[in-house]
Amino acid sequence: MSSTAVNVQANETAASASKPPQRLFIPGPTDVLPAVLAAQTAPMIGHRSDEFEALFAKCEVQLQSLFETRYRVYLVAASGTGLHEAAIRNAVGGRVVCFVNGAFSQRWHDVAVGCDKQVVRVDVPWNTAVKPEIVEQALLAALQDGPVDAITVVHNETSTGVVSPVAEIAEVVHRASPNTLILVDAVSSFAGMRIPTDAWGIDLLLTSSQKALALPPGLAFAAVSDRVLERAAQVKGRGWYFDFLNLEKSLKKHTTPATPAISLMRALSVQLDHIFAEGVDVRCERHARLAQRTQAWALRNGFALMAEEGYRSPTVTTITNTRGIDIDDLNQYLAGQEMELSNGYGVYKGKAFRIAHIGEVNDADLDRLLTAVEAYLAGAR
Ligand SMILES: Cc1ncc(COP(=O)(O)O)c(C=O)c1O
Numbered sequence: 242m243s244s245t246a247v248n249v250q251a252n253e254t255a256a257s258a259s260k261p262p263q264r265l266f267i268p269g270p271t272d273v274l275p276a277v278l279a280a281q282t283a284p285m286i287g288h289r290s291d292e293f294e295a296l297f298a299k300c301e302v303q304l305q306s307l308f309e310t311r312y313r314v315y316l317v318a319a320s321g322t323g324l325h326e327a328a329i330r331n332a333v334g335g336r337v338v339c340f341v342n343g344a345f346s347q348r349w350h351d352v353a354v355g356c357d358k359q360v361v362r363v364d365v366p367w368n369t370a371v372k373p374e375i376v377e378q379a380l381l382a383a384l385q386d387g388p389v390d391a392i393t394v395v396h397n398e399t400s401t402g403v404v405s406p407v408a409e410i411a412e413v414v415h416r417a418s419p420n421t422l423i424l425v426d427a428v429s430s431f432a433g434m435r436i437p438t439d440a441w442g443i444d445l446l447l448t449s450s451q452k453a454l455a456l457p458p459g460l461a462f463a464a465v466s467d468r469v470l471e472r473a474a475q476v477k478g479r480g481w482y483f484d485f486l487n488l489e490k491s492l493k494k495h496t497t498p499a500t501p502a503i504s505l506m507r508a509l510s511v512q513l514d515h516i517f518a519e520g521v522d523v524r525c526e527r528h529a530r531l532a533q534r535t536q537a538w539a540l541r542n543g544f545a546l547m548a549e550e551g552y553r554s555p556t557v558t559t560i561t562n563t564r565g566i567d568i569d570d571l572n573q574y575l576a577g578q579e580m581e582l583s584n585g586y587g588v589y590k591g592k593a594f595r596i597a598h599i600g601e602v603n604d605a606d607l608d609r610l611l612t613a614v615e616a617y618l619a620g621a622r
Pocket residue numbers: 268269320321322323345395397398399400426427428429449450
């Protein structure tokens with residue numbers, strides 16, 4: 242057994258042995274294992290030290306494996322939105338087509354507008370997926386007016402619980418416009434669902450730490466293809482902090498251009514060991530199973546599901562409030578048992594609620610939550 246394998250085994254024991262009951266059933270931040278939280282209390286080290294470079298290099302190899310990419314994975318001290326901006330600034334010189342089917346795809350569109358790019362917005366009904374035929378049609382129409390540098394699409398719309406088929410989307414984009422880069426937000430699906438970045442033909446896949454990775458907020462990650470770097474070299478106004486050419490130079494030296502979030506990276510290292518010890522497929526199957534259980538529970542209890550069938554999220558289930566319950570009151574009741582779920586996002590507040598089965602949530606956790614909600618529905622409050 243290699244020394245890495247020994248370490249993984251040791252961390253798995255430490256990390257998973259003491260998992261307390263889940264408190265947060267919201268789609269991030271999610272509960273973090275005590276051993277992962279504890280890793281942040283290790284003494285500080287210099288970020289130009291051998292010890293830091295070793296930590297960085299170890300995480301980089303594990304991240305490449307988790308992203309299923311042969312390219313690099315950039316790691317930045319930011320939340321996912323920072324990488325929305327990085328993706329636009331590096332991959333788009335001229336025009337970008339943004340598909341909007343929820344609050345976070347709308348945010349990515351707004352970021353592109355904020356970066357002063359030429360933005361073509363394509364609205365898709367919320368609660369439905371962005372389908373390849375919609376993408377093809379919109380892209381062909383946009384191409385009439387000139388080249389399109391990139392498209393943006395959110396894989397798992399956390400506001401609605403809808404998953405879009407990004408592999409099929411990438412296929413139509415490659416066919417219709419080979420030079421158009423495919424930028425994908427996997428903030429709330431990554432590490433809860435297998436996303437073979439290279440095999441699916443994705444040029445940039447971004448995520449943040451506080452979702453299915455089950456880490457504290459503050460780190461964001463992006464797998465970036467060579468095609469994106471070649472584009473970045475042609476694009477002006479990339480800024481500095483998120484400039485991929487800067488990040489690339491540092492990555493080669495196993496570090497970051499500016500001071501990294503060292504404590505968060507220590508937590509990342511322990512959590513990555515835990516994820517691989519659980520097994521990526523096992524982890525993803527757990528998410529899928531919990532999603533199916535939550536969906537079935539909602540229907541059995543007289544609610545409806547908001548996301549269209551066939552495109553429902555494995556990490557967050559959005560439940561239409563057909564029974565007209567007071568969601569804030571439900572949450573107050575759940576708080577008494579140290580649990581919390583999410584109200585509907587934005588316009589769906591009061592009209593829907595969301596149960597996130599993300600990160601380290603297990604079957605026993607879900608049982609505990611659903612039993613408590615059933616008691617509330619039966620008038621326990
Ligand atoms: C799908 C999606 N994209 C982007 C974001 C923004 O990520 P962050 O809050 O890490 O900036 C979120 C946050 O919930 C999200 O769910």
